[in-house]
Amino acid sequence: xxxxxxxxxxxxxxxxxxxxxxxxxxxxxxxxxxxxxxxxxxxxxxxxxxxxxxxxxxxxxxxxxxxxxxxxxxxxxxxxxxxxxxxxxxxxxxxxxxxxxxxxxxxxxxxxxxxxxxxxxxxxxxxxxxxxxxxxxxxxxxxxxxxxxxxxxxxxxxxxxxxxxxxxxxxxxxxxxxxxxxxxxxxxxxxxxxxxxxxxxxxxxxxxxxxxxxxxxxxxxxxxxxxxxxxxxxxxxxxxxxxxxxxxxxxxxxxxxxxxxxxxxxxxxxxxxxxxxxxxxxxxxxxxxxxxxxxxxxxxxxxxxxxxxxxx
Amino acid sequence: xxxxxxxxxxxxxxxxxxxxxxxxxxxxxxxxxxxxxxxxxxxxxxxxxxxxxxxxxxxxxxxxxxxxxxxxxxxxxxxxxxxxxxxxxxxxxxxxxxxxxxxxxxxxxxxxxxxxxxxxxxxxxxxxxxxxxxxxxxxxxxxxxxxxxxxxxxxxxxxxxxxxxxxxxxxxxxxxxxxxxxxxxxxxxxxxxxxxxxxxxxxxxxxxxxxxxxxxxxxxxxxxxxxxxxxxxxxxxxxxxxxxxxxxxxxxxxxxxxxxxxxxxxxxxxxxxxxxxxxxxxxxxxxxxxxxxxxxxxxxxxxxxxxxxxxxxxxxxxxxxxxxxxxxxxxxxxxx
Numbered sequence: 001x002x003x004x005x006x007x008x009x010x011x012x013x014x015x016x017x018x019x020x021x022x023x024x025x026x027x028x029x030x031x032x033x034x035x036x037x038x039x040x041x042x043x044x045x046x047x048x049x050x051x052x053x054x055x056x057x058x059x060x061x062x063x064x065x066x067x068x069x070x071x072x073x074x075x076x077x078x079x080x081x082x083x084x085x086x087x088x089x090x091x092x093x094x095x096x097x098x099x100x101x102x103x104x105x106x107x108x109x110x111x112x113x114x115x116x117x118x119x120x121x122x123x124x125x126x127x128x129x130x131x132x133x134x135x136x137x138x139x140x141x142x143x144x145x146x147x148x149x150x151x152x153x154x155x156x157x158x159x160x161x162x163x164x165x166x167x168x169x170x171x172x173x174x175x176x177x178x179x180x181x182x183x184x185x186x187x188x189x190x191x192x193x194x195x196x197x198x199x200x201x202x203x204x205x206x207x208x209x210x211x212x213x214x215x216x217x218x219x220x221x222x223x224x225x226x227x228x229x230x231x232x233x234x235x236x237x238x239x240x241x242x243x244x245x246x247x248x249x250x251x252x253x254x255x256x257x258x259x260x261x262x263x264x265x266x267x268x269x270x271x272x273x274x275x276x277x278x279x280x281x282x283x284x285x286x287x288x289x290x291x292x293x294x295x296x297x298x299x300x301x302x303x304x305x306x307x308x309x310x311x312x
Numbered sequence: 313x314x315x316x317x318x319x320x321x322x323x324x325x326x327x328x329x330x331x332x333x334x335x336x337x338x339x340x341x342x343x344x345x346x347x348x349x350x351x352x353x354x355x356x357x358x359x360x361x362x363x364x365x366x367x368x369x370x371x372x373x374x375x376x377x378x379x380x381x382x383x384x385x386x387x388x389x390x391x392x393x394x395x396x397x398x399x400x401x402x403x404x405x406x407x408x409x410x411x412x413x414x415x416x417x418x419x420x421x422x423x424x425x426x427x428x429x430x431x432x433x434x435x436x437x438x439x440x441x442x443x444x445x446x447x448x449x450x451x452x453x454x455x456x457x458x459x460x461x462x463x464x465x466x467x468x469x470x471x472x473x474x475x476x477x478x479x480x481x482x483x484x485x486x487x488x489x490x491x492x493x494x495x496x497x498x499x500x501x502x503x504x505x506x507x508x509x510x511x512x513x514x515x516x517x518x519x520x521x522x523x524x525x526x527x528x529x530x531x532x533x534x535x536x537x538x539x540x541x542x543x544x545x546x547x548x549x550x551x552x553x554x555x556x557x558x559x560x561x562x563x564x565x566x567x568x569x570x571x572x573x574x575x576x577x578x579x580x581x582x583x584x585x586x587x588x589x590x591x592x593x594x595x596x597x598x599x600x601x602x603x604x605x606x607x608x609x610x611x612x613x614x615x616x617x618x619x620x621x622x623x624x625x626x627x628x629x630x631x632x633x634x635x636x637x638x639x640x641x642x643x644x645x646x647x648x
Contacts, residue, residue, distance in 0.1 A: 035447070039458065042444055046462055049520065052487050053476045069483075069490045069501050076485050122363035129356035137360065144371045147629050148581045150602045151622045154609050155374035155381055158394050165393075184370030187363055216355055245469040247584045248602070252610060262471040266588060269478075276479050283472040294467045295460070 051078070057280035058083045064277055087281035094275060097282050100264035105289075107260060108243035110179035115186040115239040116232060122187075123194035124220050128206065138192070145188045149248050156181075157252060173255035181249055186239040193238075197231030198224060237293050244290055261286045375626075382620040388613035397616075404620035408608075418596060418604055419621055423628075426600040429511060430579030433518045434572060440519070441526025446560070448527075449534045459531070466524040474588035477517035481505055481589075510590055510598035518585050526571060533567035534560070573639055577632055580625065601625050 056064070059080040067076040092098045126134060160177065163169040171177030201224055209219045225232070243260075250263045265286055268279035381394060382404055390397040410416035448459060465473060480487045481504040489501045504513040541559050550558070583602035586594050592611065594603055601621065609618030 035452075038443075038447055039452075042447065043458065043461060045520070046464055046524075048487075049473070049476050049480060050464065052480055056479060064485055067485050069486070069493050075490050075493075076487070118362045118366060121359045125356040125359035129353060131353040131356040134356075137364075141363075141367065144367065146577050146632075147375075147626060148583075148602065148622075150583065150605050151378065151626050151629075152371060152374045154605070154615060154619050154622060155378035156370065157610075158381060158386075158391055158615065159374055159377060161391055162394065180366065181370055184366045187367060191363060241467070245471070247471055247587060248606075251587070252606070262469060265471050265475060276482075276485070279475060280479065283475055287468055287472050290467060290469055291464075294463075 053280045053283055055080060056277055057087050057284055058085070059277050060084045060086060061275065061277045087277045088285075091278055091281050091285065094278065095264060095267045095282070097261065097264055097285070100259050100261045101285070103254070103258050104244055104260040104262070106175055107178045107182065107258065108240045110175060111182040111186060111243040112236045112240040114179055115183040115190055116236045118183065119187055119190035119194050119235065120220070120225075120232065122191045123198050124224065126191070126195045127198035128203065141188045141191055149185075153249060153252060156249075160253070172253050173257050175258060178243075178250075178254060178258055178260075181253065182239075182243040182246060185246070186242045190235045190239060193235050194228070194231055197228045201227050234297055237297050240293060241290055378619050378623060378626075381615060382623045384616055386615040386619075391613075391615055394615075400616065404616040405624070408617045408621040409624060415608065415617065418599060419601070419624075421596055422599040422601045422604045423625075425511060425598060426580060426582055429515060429518070429582060429600070430576060432515050433522055434575045434579065436515075436519045437523040437526045437575070438568070438572065440523040441528075441530050442564075444523070444527045445530035445534055446556075448531060462527060463524050465521045466528070468521075470521075470584040471588050473521050474517055474585050477513070477520070478505065478589045481513045481517075505590060507595060508597045510594055514585050514589050514598065517589060518582075521585070522575075526575075529567060529571050530564060533564045537563045569639055573635070577629065580629055580632070 055078050060082055063081055064076065066074065068074045069076070125131070126138065157172075160172045163171060171180070205223050205227075206219050209223050214222065245262055246260070247262050250260045254260060254263065265279065265282055268275040268282065383399055383401065384390075384394065384397040385400045385403070386394050386397045406416075407413065408415055408419055411420055444462060448455060448462075483489060483501045483503050483505075486501075486504070488504065489498070492498045492502070502509065504510065537560065541563075542555055545555050545559060581602070582600050583606075586598065586600050586603050587606075590598055590603075592603065592607055594600075605618045605621050605625070608614050608621065
């Protein structure tokens with residue numbers, strides 16, 4: 001911005017332009033240094049916790065327990081004094097984190113498949129039919145996203161208990177129960193996002209296919225699905241990450257059969273023992289799927305998140 | 313959204329070749345209309361049916377059930393036959409809300425805590441997000457990489473991010489205390505995660521996790537501001553602060569309004585950061601409604617009182633949602 005300003009000033013006053021330009025260049029260099037410093041500060045602020053996490057994951061638990069901020073020379077260090085892979089090797093020893101990873105994988109993948117399919121059908125209806133109640137339905141869907149999860153949790157838990165006692169239907173601590181729960185959480189955002197993707201596909205394509213005798217589901221499958229693929233993929237990733245990250249419902253509704261990583265990770269710290277180094281190693285393992293998925297589809301997810309946030 | 317929807321040609325009406333003979337008798341005409349309606353719109357209702365069922369089961373039925381439960385005395389033994397539990401009128405609400413009682417005092421305190429927490433984190437997140445959005449708005453090498461990197465906190469799972477911050481805030485082995493000691497700001501390690509300091513530790517972590525989202529939204533907003541506005545302001549000799557104050561801020565007003573309102577609503581969801589960093593019971597000065605209600609329900613097994621408190625929270629949220637929707641409509645009118 002500074003450079004641009006000086007150029008404009010230089011053109012504006014022909015005679016004194018030389019001096020001004022020189023001063024402008026000095027300001028531009030100063031501005032660039034300031035800019036770089038600010039950028040470095042931002043990146044440092046973002047990255048320091050990650051560096052501390054990585055550093056902690058390579059320390060031995062003995063080194064960490066011996067460190068103390070009050071004793072010079074014994075402060076916790078950035079570079080582990082004796083780097084070790086033990087935390088990664090023993091990550092599953094005290095906490096069954098690998099089982100939890102498997103649970104999370106099943107639940108998140110299940111949520112992804114079910115929620116994306118259901119949302120696609122609903123978005124198709126919203127996009128291609130002006131049915132009475134359409135706007136009311138959208139408002140009803142979106143309004144659920146605004147209410148805190150704790151509101152549903154207690155009656156939902158009672159509902160689960162009642163269904164089990166009355167009909168023998170076990171939903172708590174089962175995959176179907178968790179997938180159903182997370183599907184419903186993911187639906188509002190998924191429906192709205194997929195609808196805006198389907199809205200951007202010209203309706204003439206539907207009509208063309210209809211003239212050729214395609215049924216409505218056939219149109220969705222063969223005409224719209226291929227064109228909306230980027231949107232569907234980003235919605236699917238959103239659903240997966242939602243299931244991977246959820247804490248509140250997982251802390252109440254999952255047990256030993258379905259405990260997810262988001263909750264299981266906390267088990268490294270108990271009243272008796274704090275296994276920080278292992279927890280940091282596990283943290284890295286737990287974040288990897290999310291980071292990989294996200295970088296895989298960064299652009300689509302970002303545009304979706306922004307539009308979703310701005311539209312509600 | 314409605315303006316876009318109505319701008320498109322309505323597909324159902326645009327469908328070609330639908331036979332429309334008009335029957336003679338009014339009764340048959342009504343029947344015919346119904347049939348035609350079902351043929352036209354029936355598929356739409358079938359298509360939304362699975363989504364409706366899923367959301368009914370998880371959201372609407374529990375919400376209605378919660379209203380009933382909040383007027384009953386339900387404990388661990390009654391929960392299996394909750395519909396036979398005795399009605400207790402407003403007792404649960406009195407127990408949960410009476411400021412002179414133990415629980416009521418905790419509840420109002422938790423409501424204050426979460427409001428205070430939200431005010432600080434949303435404001436700080438917005439300021440930092442705005443600063444970074446402006447910083448990243450001008451081109452430089454590796455800009456897209458930096459834009460990706462600053463999103464890391466936002467996409468990191470909550471339980472991971474807040475576990476790392478819990479580690480950082482440890483008294484004896486933590487990074488924060490180490491730096492404060494080195495700078496000479498403290499002589500003794502500070503206990504961050506217990507007592508009155510706890511809420512500030514959680515604030516720092518939540519700001520770190522929250523500002524990238526503000527930056528993301530504001531970046532998108534900045535890109536919609538026409539460049540010519542700045543160029544003509546420069547010709548008029550406007551300083552950079554004036555450009556920010558009289559161009560950037562007003563042009564970002566609609567985005568800001570949405571961002572702040574969404575953040576306020578989300579704020580009352582606050583649970584993960586407190587639960588992960590401070591555990592089930594963060595103590596009175598860092599308790600939030602979610603942690604309090606969860607404890608009251610699943611540790612004390614006082615389902616009725618827990619539900620009553622969450623109904624009150626819901627009323628607060630509904631009021632906020634109404635404000636939110638009204639603002640949304642106003643913003644859409646402003647854009648169109």
